[in-house]
Amino acid sequence: MEERDSEAEVRSQRLEVRIRGKGMSDLTIVNALVVPMTEERQSFNGFVRVSDGVITEVRAGAPREVTKDAPMIDADGSVLMPGLVNAHTHVYQVLLRAVWEDLPLLPWLKRIYGAAQVLRPEHFYAGTLLGCIEAIRSGVTTVCEHNFLNPHPECAFETIRAIRESGLRAVFARTIMDTGEIVPDCVKENSDRAFRHIEDIIAANRQSERLSFMTGPNTPPLNTTPDLLKEIRRFADEKSIGISAHVAESRSVVEFTKEKHGKSGVVGFLDDFGIPAPNSIFAHCVHVSDDEIRVLKERGASVSHNPVSNMMLGDGVAPVVEMIRAGVNVALGTDGAASNHSQDLFETMKTASLLQKVHHQDAGVIDPYAVLRMATVNGARALGLGSACGTIEVGKRADLILVDLDAIHNQPINDLFSQLVHCAKASDVWTVIVDGEILMKDRKLTGQDEREVLSNAQRRHRNLMERLRTVSF
C-alpha cells in the first residue's frame, strides 16, 4: 500500500513537471551555511541533497561522493534556509500599491470591494504573476493567497494560473461573503454557488501538488452571516480543507461584533460555529482578548501576523508576544500590497521584531529566532504544510533559499539569527528553489521573462485604473 502510494506520488510529480515544463532533477547544494530552522537553534557549514523534489540528505561538511555532472549549486558560504512562508496575502493587489493611502480599515475595504466589481480575470492574472515574482525575489517559496471575491468566477482560475506559472507553492483560500451590512459594496453570494466554485477550482487543479485550498469567510461577522459560518464549517470538514479568515483586524470590526451579535470579540463569536480549529488560519488578530488567545490555543488555530499592513492601516498592534507565550502558532504575512505596498517578508520580519519591542517598551520581549520561526516553520504549520516544508529536514519537500550575507549591510556577522531578521534584505536572496525546482538562480528568474511580465502588468494596470474611475466609492 505504501509502495503504491509512493508510486502514485512519483507519477503525479512527473505529470507536474510535464505540466510546468521544467526539470526537477536531483540537486546537491554544497558549501552552505545551513540554517535548518528546526526546534533546536543550529547552523552549520554543510550540504543538502535533493532528489525528485525531496530533501534526502542534510549534513555538516562536504559530501563524500559527488556524481560527476550531477546538478550542483555552490552556495559559496551563503545561508541555506527554508524558503519563507507568506501566510497571508492578496497577491494581485500589487496593481493597487499606494492607490488608497491614508484610510482606516472600513473605508479602505469599501474601496477594495468596489474595485472587485471592475477587476477582470486579466487583471488578476497579470497582478498575481507580478506579485509572485516579487515574492520569489524576497525569498518566499509559499504564499497563502486569500483571494478576493469577484463576480467573475474566472478571476480565481486566472489567479491560480499565475501562481502555478510562477512555480510557488500556494494555498488558495477562496473568499466567501453573503452579507454586507456596513460594507454594502462587497460581492455577496449564496453558499451553494461558492462551494460549487471551490469544488470546480479543486477539480481543475488536482494535478498540481504545490497547490492546496481553503475556504475563506472574508471578515466575520462584517460580511458573513451565522448561517454561512455553519455551512463553511460543514463544507470544510466534508472536504478536509482549512479555513482562512480576517479576524479582529480593527476595533471597528470588534465593535460591530458586539453591537450585532452581543459577543465581546470576533474569536469568541467564531467559536460558536467551530471556526477556530487546527486547520484554521486567522489573519491579523489585532484586537483579541486574553480569553480569546486561550481559545485560539485550545482549538489549535493559527494566526498570521501582518505587522506592516496593521501599521499602514493604523489598526493597532497585535498581541504577538502574548499569543506566542500562550502557545498559539503565530505565522507571518505581508498582506496585500494595497495595505503594505510590498511583498517582502524580510522587511516584514524586521518590522515584526521592532513593533513588539516598542509596543512593550521592552527590547528583550521577542527573540530573533522566534521571528525566523514565524516566517518559516510556523507558516508552514499554519497552512497545513507542516510535514511538507518550513524546515530543512530529510523527507521534506525541497523549498530552499540561498541568502548572500557578504553584502556590506550584513557584515560583520555577530549574531546570525538576529542579522537574518534585522540586516538581511530581499536583495540578498540569490537562489530560490521550490520542490527541488530552481525558480531563481543568481537573481535571475528561470521560468519567467520578468520584463514581459512587468510590461503586461503595466498594460493591465492602466486599463484597471481607467475602469476604477467608473466606480463611485
Place this chain on the structure above:
Amino acid sequence: MEERDSEAEVRSQRLEVRIRGKGMSDLTIVNALVVPMTEERQSFNGFVRVSDGVITEVRAGAPREVTKDAPMIDADGSVLMPGLVNAHTHVYQVLLRAVWEDLPLLPWLKRIYGAAQVLRPEHFYAGTLLGCIEAIRSGVTTVCEHNFLNPHPECAFETIRAIRESGLRAVFARTIMDTGEIVPDCVKENSDRAFRHIEDIIAANRQSERLSFMTGPNTPPLNTTPDLLKEIRRFADEKSIGISAHVAESRSVVEFTKEKHGKSGVVGFLDDFGIPAPNSIFAHCVHVSDDEIRVLKERGASVSHNPVSNMMLGDGVAPVVEMIRAGVNVALGTDGAASNHSQDLFETMKTASLLQKVHHQDAGVIDPYAVLRMATVNGARALGLGSACGTIEVGKRADLILVDLDAIHNQPINDLFSQLVHCAKASDVWTVIVDGEILMKDRKLTGQDEREVLSNAQRRHRNLMERLRTVSF
C-alpha cells in the same frame, strides 16, 4: 567682492579635488524623473546640469545643447532626487551589529561606553569606512556622525579620515561627557581638553569643504554637568558651530532629570543653558511634553527622529506628528548599527511612516511627502546645510541620487512620493553623487575597493571582539 569670493571658492574646490584625488568636472544628468523636494510637491521629466560641484540648471525636457564628450549620465527614467541626509548616526558601530541585543537604553549604553575603552583608532577607521559604504549604497549623501568619546583622541581623526575617503558630506559632532553618575563607565574629561581636541580637529580639516563640526554633549544630563553645558554653549557660540545631543531618548533619562535636577523634562532642563537653538540638533526626543515641543519650536532647534533605533531599544514612540504640526524641523536618522543593525535610510523612511500611523491608530496621520522631506531638506537644515543641499535647486551643491523604480517591487507606479517611501529600497539606488563627484555608478563604488574595505573591517572586527572579552560590563 563677490567675484573674489567665487574665485576663492573655486580654488578651494580644486584643492579639495586634489586632496581627494578624484575628478569633479561638469556633468549633465538627462532623461530623469526629477523629484527636487522643494516646498511645492512636484516631479517632472527633465535634466540637471552640474558645474564644479554646483547645480547650474534644473529643467523639464531635454537639454538644447549638449557638449560633445561632456560627462553625461542617462538616468533612463530613474528618479533623480536629492541625496538622503542621515541626521544622526554612529557609523563605526557597524562593527557592533547585533552584539548587544535585547537591552534597554541604560544597560545598552553601559556596554557601548565599556566598548569605547577598548576601541582603538584602527577600529574606528575600518568600521566607519564600512558604514559609509553602506550609507552610500542606500542613497545617503550626508551623515551626521555623533562620535563616541574614546580615551584616544586619534580615534576621532581616524573616523574623519574614513569619512573623507568615502566622499560623503558629513557633520562630525564630537561627543563630550564629564560625569557618569548612572553610567560610570563613560570616558569623562574636562571641557578644556575636549575643546582643544575639537579645535585640533577643525584645524586639521580646514581644507575639506564637505565636513563641518559640532560639539556633542552626549546624553544630558546623564553624563553632562550643568557647568559643562554652560561651557559648551559658550564654546559653540565662540566657534559658530552647532550642538548635537541625545535628548529624552528613554523614560529613564527623563526620570533621572527629575530626580537629579528637579526638571520635568530634558528639553526644559537644557533650555536653562540655552542649548536648544537654531544650530542644535537633538536626536530622539521620544519623551518630550507639549510644552517642550513649544520650546523646540520657539528656539528653532531641530530633531532627528530615529524610529528603528527607538523601536529596537524599546524606548517608545517620538511625537513626530505633534512636532511637525508645531512647526519643529524634524529630520530622520538611522542611529548607529548597534541599535538599528542598518544604515539604510530608505528602510527608516518606511518605518517612520508606519510607526506614526500605528501609534496614532490613524492611517492618514502622516504624509509620504513629509517623510521624504524629513530625509532630505529637513535633514540638511537640521545640520546647518540648508543652503548647501537637501533639494535640487540651482546654486546648491550637487548631492544627488538616482533611484531605479523599474524593479518589480516598485511597479506599477500609482503614487510616486508614497512609493519612494513605502516601496523603494536601498538596492534601487544605482548612482550617488556628492558635490558633483560620482561616488557610486551602476551600483559600483568609484573610489573604494569594497572587498578590501570589507576584509579590513572583518580583520579589525575580530580583534575588537577579542578585546571586548577583556571588558567587564
